[in-house]
Structures are given as structure tokens and as C-alpha cells.
Amino acid sequence: MPSDPSPSSSRPPVTRPATIPATPVPSSKVGLERSRRSAEPGLWQDRDFRWFWAGETASQLGEQATRTVLPLLAVVALHCGPGRLGVLRAVEQAPILLFSLLVGAWVDRRRSRRFLVVADLGRAAVLAGVPIAFLLGVLGMPLLLGVAFLSGFLSVCFDVAYHATLVRLVAHDRLAQGNSALEGTRSAAQIGGPALGGGLVSLLTAPLAVAGCVLFHVLSALSIGRIRRAEPEPGGAAGQSGRGMRMAEQIREGLRLVAGDPALRAVGTASAFFQFSFAALMTVYLLFLPRALHLPGGAVGLVLAATGPGALVGSALSARLPARFGYGVVLVGAAALADGVMLCVPALHGSGAATICVLMAVNFLYGTFSQLVDVSANAIRQAVTPVHLQGRVVATLNMVGMGLGPLGSLLGGGLAAWCGLRPALLAAAAALTLSPIYLACSPLARLGRSLPERREADPDRGDRRP
Template sequence: MPVPSAASAEPNSRRPAPSSLWRDADFRRLWVGQTASQLGEHASLVVLPLLAVLTLHASAGELGVLRAVGQAPILLLSLLAGAWVDRWRTRTTMVLTDVGRALALGAVAAAGLFGGLGMPALLALAFAVGALSVFFDVAYQASLVRLVERDHLVRGNSALEGSRSAAQIGGPALGGALVSLLSAPIAAASSALFFALSFLSIRRIRRAETMPERPDRPPRIWRRIQEGLRFVAGDPVLRVVCLASAAFQFSFAAMMTVYLLFLPRELHLSGTVVGLALAAAGPGALLGSLLAARLPSRFGHGTVLVCAATLGDGVFLCVPALHGASAVTVPALLAVGFVFGFGGQLVNVTVMAVRQAVTPDGLQGRAAATITFAGMGLTPLGSLAGGFLAGWWGLRTGLLVAAAGMLLSPVVMALSPLARLGRELPAPHDTPPTAGRANSPDLTRET
């Protein structure tokens, strides 16, 4: 959809100047809502697998299926979410998905309290939460572009990714502790409360979003999806982002499936300690968010991407070597999580800023969704592969193989134009010519 420029916008819809970013009430509401939503999401990502392992005694294969079902909406719905978000209000999308996720996790709590919680119900609810999260994630990324100036996307992304880092600290620790110390229904209910808080904050955003024009013959949804696919596939930078993301997400999903089995069964750690080990990525990611606003402008975006990905992904190769008492393994796991969070967050913020910078306003949602589809769409297959590795080769060997696969991502980036990006963000790229462009005013980019 067209986004009005600062010169033509009404006063109540003008984007805040960089110096007033944190004084802008709508940006703060988005930040608070996104933080709460990420807390709920990260808590549920720990609660549901631990509930399956510790309460329902799920096997390696069943855990792989559970994670794959929760991640399947990324593959099935990302492109649809992108086309939807580019056409409708991002605020509406975010509040509706918050309500839906709160209700879904409330259903987990109710089923647990009444003794009706089993793998079939858990699979269905994990799919519902995953589907709604796809729409929320695409919407909040597109919403940021409508709130801040292009030259300060790194700063805006740094703020939002910093809140996600805080969620990585609190979410897994809270979810693991509640599953271990109290009960699975309470753990699920805690995640539902975070989504309710996100709903209350985001619904208070007052800045009006320009509704898309209604052409006489609006393009079909699949036509709009194809326009997003064509743009990303035709752009050399975004094409590499897709490939690197696919390599990382597949291997990371496999590694996490084995990791969630390796910690309690091979290292004999409690649910609380597992949550803390996962939460250790949060402080590292917080540091990465702070430095992400400075390092690319000093060393170059490409250099930061390759170095940070190599550091963050390679550190997991140390985990299969851990043995012995928790006094040794737990500090090592905390260090691994910190380094992974630091490197991963540098990559996340930098890639997101590059993607937003090269993409015209009317394609922001579809570009984000296409990259999500191409990258994270492979996570269900990765989760299944992780379950297979754990069952066939054992937890230690399977973890080593999956961790080694994560290094494919920095290799792809190092051999591509992405590695040669300098200190300045690239300029927006033109949309590819399409037969229906004249009838698609949402493709008009701000000049």
C-alpha cells in the first residue's frame, strides 16, 4: 500500500524524527506490545516441548513431530501473511493474533486442569499458536517501516530486537521454571497472559495507517504473492538472504530438537536449568542489539554479517563435548547461549535493516514473508531431521552433525554480494515490471 511521505502526511500520522523516537507514544506502544508478545512466544516455545518430554513422556520422534507441527505454518502461511499485511492495517493484524494465541494457550491450561491434555490436543494447539505467530511477526516488521524514517531503520530494529532479547531472557526461564516447579497448565497460562498484555498495548496505537486504494479490478491474492516472490528472487542481496536463512533455519531446527533432548536426558538437567540454559541467549542478544546500531556503520554491514554468523553458529560445536557434573556443564552452556545470542542478534538486526532498506514500501510485508517462507519454512523438515538424527545416531553425534550444519549459513554469505556491503545501507531497489502493475497501486514506493 502507498505510504505517505513526511511532506504529505497529516500531523497525527507523521513519522517521528530520529531524536524523538522514544518520545513517540505509538512507537513505545509497539515496543511494549512486541516485547510482551515475544515473552509469550519464547515461553511457549519452551513450555510445549518440555510439557511433551516431562509430562507426556514424548519420544524423540514425537518431539520432532511436535516441533514440526508448530513450525509448519511458517511454510504454509508466510506468503499469505505477507500479502495480507501489505493490504490491511498492521495494528489490526497484531491485536487479532494476540487474542488468538492467548485463547489457544488458555485452552492448553484448561485441558491440563481437567485431565484432557494429550499429544493430539498439544499438536493442534501448537499449530494454532504457530500460525498466528506468523501473521504477528510479519505485521510488526512492516509496522516499523511505517513508524520510523528509512535512514534510522537500524535504530528502530535495534530497539525492537533488544526487546526480543529481553524476552529471550525472561521467557524460557519462566516457562522452564513453571513447568518444573508448578504445573504445565500454569506454564501455559503464563504465556497467555503475555499475549493479553501485548493486545492491550498495541490496540492503543493511535497513528492512522493509510488504507490501500481499491482498484476497479484488484489483483488476486496469488498474483500479489507472485509479485513478492519475483521481487525477492530477482534481487541479488535478498536472494542470498533467503539461501543463508534456509541453511541456518534447517540446521538450527534440527539442532534444537536434539538439544532439548540432550540437556535433560544426556546431561540430566532439570526443567528449570534447561530454561536457564536457553535464556542465556538473552543477555548476549541484548548486547548484540546495542552494538548492532554501531558496528555495521564502522566495519561494514557485510563484514558484521559474516563474522557474527560464524561466531554465533560455530559455538554450538562445543556442546557435544560436555560431560560430567552440572557445576561444569551449566556454566559452559550459559557461555554457549550468550555467544550464540550475541552473534545471532547482530545478524538479525543487520539483515532486517538491509532487507527493509532495499525493499519498496508497498512490498515490505511480502518481502519479509517471502524470506520467512524460504528460510524458516524449512524448520519443520529440520525438526523432523533432528528427531531422526537423535534416534538413529544418538543424542551426542546427532547434536554434533546438526551444529556443524549451521555453519553453512556464514559460508553462503561469505561467498556472495552480501559480504561486500559497506558502511551505508543500500538504496531501495526498483520493483520488477509486472503486467498488472498499473492496477496495483500498493506497489508504489515512496520517493
Template sequence: MPSASPAVSNSDRPVPPSLWRDADFRRLWMGQTASQLGEHATLVVLPLFAVLTLHAGPGQLGALRAVGQAPILLLSLFVGAWVDRWRTRTTMVLTDAGRALALGAAALAGLLGWLGLPALFALAFAVGALSVFFDVAYQTSLVRLVERDQLVAGNSALEGSRSAAQTGGPALGGALVSLLSAPLAAASGALFFALSFLWIRRIRRTEAVPERPTARGTHAPRVWRRIHEGLRFVAADAVLRTVCLASAAFQFSFAALMTVYLLFLPRELHLSGTVVGLALTAAGPGALLGSLLAARLPGRFGHGVVLVGAAALGDGAFLWVPALRDSSAVTVPALLAVGFVFGCGGQLVNVTVMAVRQAVTPDRMQGRAAATITFVGMGMTPLGSLAGGFLAAEWGLRTSLLVTAAGMMLSPVIMALSPLARLGRELPAPHDAPPT
């Protein structure tokens, strides 16, 4: 049940100037932008290198993507319990340094001729593990940097930076793999992670870290107990429980779809790596628009209406892709349109859901709530990637693409049938958390 705290009013305007005057928020924003650009470039570089250079089959590509996503399932809950006790700045700085070193080592291995499938599997797992730490930490860091009534605006700014990364990252990764080499493509990711390291390292504000023991003789709860508290809090809250279920349905289907999609574009539509990267970047401009709309639409139409409508529109766009043919003059423009609509709808959902999750969660539970939702939702991506590879091998690319696109529509249906759809124009108040 909600506590007696007053509801948080949603801003009906873009990011207020006070946020941009905050030097630490600007540093977080710059670091987040660079980090996401490196991450999205890497997410394209590794699969394209496997498909175009190493001639990986559907099963191998599905396994590669699953290995990179496995840390979400294996580590998220532990990371959430850890982040709630430590400074998010320290976590983000260390993970940026780790990813830069891992990709730098991969670039060197490629130049020496050692960058085969086993090395790609190891690299994908290492980068994926470090990204789990960074993602949970940056979501928690915003709550510690801004006021609660600035959460929607702050999330809109950070998700806007992620949108810019979605625009430039895949294009950069695809172009480098096609025109230069995989080692240079990996080196570009290392460069962006290094830039993120430099920006976030400059954050000066001392964080108020909940629950960290300060007095001698006091002990924090054991990690398993802390994880259990996070799981219990999310499972007992109808809004957060729905977010988990809808996220799991979407992430499983989307991971399966992307495995098929990365095979469908070069092999069925005969598109080059550069054009594949261009098609993937179309989600970026759409996501930029979605970030801007997310600062206004929930306060005008209600958070529930925006969530259901945006999810149905964005996820439904991929249902048109199986009808495309490589000889058609509308193929590439249609792919760009699908990506744009998907990016816009998806970003509206991302920003709105994150603001709702942060608003209903007490400060001391922020890391564990984010990690629990990541574990349940994103934890389905390795299974989805494997399923996509299996479907592509057994049913063919076009049929598999249609099936996985239809599966993505489960997410808006789950939200429409839940209390999440009834959220109004104001963010809900923080909900009670179980006692420690």
C-alpha cells in the same frame, strides 16, 4: 538494480530520543516485548511438557516442533500478500487475542486432565499459525511508523525487546513446568499475549497502507499474482536472494539442532527443567548486547563484515556443546557461555539483515518481501525438526548434536561468498520492484 534514490545513512548511535518520544512507537515496543515473552515461554513449555510429563520420544518431539512450525511454510506467502493491504495494528491485535484464547483454553484443558499429546499438537499449530501473522505484521509496522534513516535504530529497539523476552521467557516456562504445572505455564503465555493486545490496541496513528483499493470499481491484484510479485522481487534481487539462502540453511540446521538439544540437556546431561530453561535464557543477555552493538557496528565496520563475522561466531559456538559431560563442573557455565555468544552473534545478524531488507524493499512490497524470506527461511524449520528427531533416534544424541551444529556453519559461508558480504557502512537504496 538500485533506483536513483539516495542511500540511507546508518546511524552510529543508539535509538534516537525522537523514537522514544513517539507514543505509538513506545506502544509497539511494549506490545512486542510482551508478545515475544509469551511466545518464548510457550516455545519451552510445550516441548518440556511433552518430554518430562508425557515422556515423548525423539520422533514425537520432532513431530510436535514440526507441527508448530508448519504454519510458516503453509501460510507465510498468503500472510504477506494480506498484510500489504491491511493495517498491521489490526493484524497484531487480532493475533494476540487469538493466542491468548488458545493458551487459555489449553490451561483449562490441562486442569480438566485433557492436555495430552493430541491437544499439544493442536495447540502448537494454532499458536504457530497466529504467530506467522503477528511476525510479518510487526516487521511491516515499523516501516510505516518511522523514517527510513531510523530503521536500524528502530529494529535495534524491537530486537532488544525480543532479547529481553528470550531472557525471561524460557526461564519462566521451564520453572513453571518444573515447579507448578503445564496448565499454569500455558496460562502465563496467555497473560503476556493479553498484555500485548492491550498495548498495541492503543496505537493511534493511521497507517498509510499501500495498494489498498479505495475507489469504487478498482480491484487489487489477485492474491496469487501478489504472491508471485513478492517471489519475483526477492528472487531477482541478489541481496535478498542471499538472505533467503543463508536463512534457509541456518533455520533448517538450527531446528534440527534444537530438537536434539532439548533431548540432550535432560537425558544426556541429566539437567532439570529449571536448569534447561536457565541454559536457554543465556541467549537473552547475549542478544541484548547484540542489539546494542547492532546500532553501532554496521556503521563502523560495514554491514557485510558484521553479518559474516557475527554469523560465524554465534553459529560456531554450538560446536563445543557435544564435548560436555554431566559430571563436569564446567557443564552449566559452558552452556551459559555458548548461549550468550550465540545470542549476541545471532542478534547482530537479525537486526542487520532486517534493516538491509527493509532498506532495499519499496514500501508497497514490505509485507510480501518479509513473508517470502520467512517462507523460504523459516519454512525449513518443520523439515529440520523432523530431521533432528530422526538423527537423534538413529545416530544418538551426541553425534546428532555435532552434525547439526556443523550444518549451521553453512549460513556464514553462503553470506561470505555473496554480494551481501560486500555491503558497506551505508544501507543500500530501495531497489526497483516489478510493476503491478
């Protein structure tokens, strides 16, 4: 199954995690090389972009590994049942709902690079409390809930600021190459991160494995701190950043744009359907693998890492399929295939090689088609959103799409406690199909081979105008 979606996506990790959430597998190197090749040579000659790319890579690896380690820690070391695991995942996802809009408006008003460094160092400090508490013999569920909440909040800060930083660091004519490079990195992290997390749990025990996640966030902060280029004032000469505008007005401007644009509204609604069901599914899935199928930690990491190679294939296909079949066909078809394949999982039994191979195949297919959805949805979002509203639109879509995740996690835990792991997993997998059904009925299904054109917004009203 995939690793959890990062808050920055519109549909998982967009929000469709291609998300859960063993040693890192060598194919992660393929993802890193693919991300390098995806940017033209001139971009890689930019020293500051290289440091930014290195920092984002380390942060993604740390985040993906953490999303594997913390739930496994709760299940294996603290013996959490479905209810408590659902609460843990809900607490981890709650900051997306609570803080996304505020952080998005704040990032659009300020230089965003320092947000990245502070968020990385903050996550390192928070996560370091887990192995320290374990060594002192005071590790318990209350501490883990606090760590999950604070880490989730800092991840919201990093993910929103990262999108704004890219736009301010890379020239406009190289944004496509920069986005492609960083998407390749994310795919590589989806290979190496879960495998790394599962391997660390197997080798060091879950509490001590968190120390490895700390290291990646420290490396990310150091890399981003090496960027020397002066960060421009947000909003540029046009003054569209609304520096004189109150934060509440800026938040409303982002909300109006998402609510008033048919494409953005459809992306957010489809993501909300998906994230609610996916959060329920993942809560049950994290229990289903070790308890119903009796898979060890290393096998869990290997199974989850299979999503990453699929995401690499999806990234390659995303450059060709929309141009051939149209964005609408790709979105609806890929979403239906990605979500539909998960219905196979509840039928599996045992922990043998055949079961592991089937799980890896399911996750590979999920990663392939889910990445097609992610890349297409991100392209649509970037195409229709004015540059000065990118941070707020990302934050709004994160809140709309992933804000229902906490409720989904609680529902998944409650279903598993009430009717058992296998029936709950089947119900959650069936609920995933709501997202492609909605997409098929939305304006996105009618998109052709070209992206919709960007129209600027009235800076005083936030309205769209030709």
C-alpha cells in the same frame, strides 16, 4: 542454546533465534532500558508508539516463554521421545511454510493493526486449552499438536503484521529509532522469556505454566488496542499497494523481488541453510539437556536465557562493527563464530556447575554473534526493499528461510532415535556451518561499509528499476 527464531527474521530470530527455545533474570530490565534509550526522546513522547512498544514487548515475552514451555511439556509431562518431539516441532513450524506468503500479501492489502490484536487474542485462547485439558485429565499429544499448529499460524500473522504496522505508525525519519527500540525489546524478551518459561515449569508444572503465556498475549492485545491514531490506507498516495491487484499477483510480486535481487536472494538462501540445520539441532538439544545432561527445568531455563545478554552485546556492536569493517565481513565472520561455537555442546557431560557455566558461555557467545547477523541482515533487507513490499518480502524470506524448519525438526528427531542424542547433536551442529560457508561465497560477503541503495519497483511488473 538460543530460543527458537521468530518468523520475522531473515536469519535467526531474523530468523536466527538468539531460539530456545527460573524466574526472569534482572538483566531483562537492562534490555528494556536499552531499547528505550535507542529511540530519540521525541519517539517516546508519542503515546501510540509507547502502546505499540508495550504490546510488542508482552507478545515477545509470551512467545519466547511458549517456545520453552511447549517442548518441555512434551518431554517432561507426556514423556515424548525424539521422534514425537520432532513431529511436534515440525507441526509448530509448518504454518511458516504454508501461510507466510498468503499472510504477507493480505497484510499489504489491509490495515494491519487489527491483525495484531486478533493474533494475540487467538493465541491466548488456543494456549488456554492446555491447562484446561490438563485439569480435566484429557491432555495428550493430539491436543498439543493442534495447539502448536494453531499457535504457530497466529504467530505468523502477528510477526508479518508487526513489521507492516511499524512502518505505518512511525514517521519515515524515525524508522531507524523505532526498529532499534523494538530490537532491544526482542533481546530483552530473549533474556526474560526462556527464563520465565523454565521458572514456570519448575514452579507450576509444564501444563499449568502455559497459563502464564496466555496472560502476556492478553496484555499485548489490550496494549495495541489502546492505539488511537487512524491507520493509513496501505500503499499511500502512490497507489503502489496493489489494492486492485489479485492476491496471487501480489504474492508473485514479492517472490520476483526476492528472486531477482542478489542481496535478498542471498539472505534467503543463507537463512534456509541455517534454519534447516538449526531446527534439527534444537529438536535434539531439547532432549539432550534434560536426558543426557540431566538438567532440571530451572537450569534449562537459565541456560537458554544466557543467549539474551549476548544478544544485547551483539545489538550494541551492530551499530559500530559494520561501519568499521563492512557488512560483508561482519555477516560472514559473525555467522561463522555463532554457528561454530555450538560444536562445543556435544562434548559436555554431567549436570554440575561447570557444565552449566560452559553452556551459558556458549549461549552468550551464540547470542552475541547471531544478533550481529540478524541486525545486519535486517538492515540489508530494509535498505533494498520498497516500502509497499515490506510485508511480502518479510513473508517470502520467512517462508524460504524457516519453511525448511519442519523437515529439519523431523530429521533431528529421526537422527536422535537412530544413532542417539550425542551423535545426532554433533551432526546437526556440524551442519550449521553450511550457512556461513554459503555467505562467504555469496554477494553479501563483498558488501562494504554502506548499505545498498533502495530502488523502487515497477508496480505493474514488480521489476526493479533505478
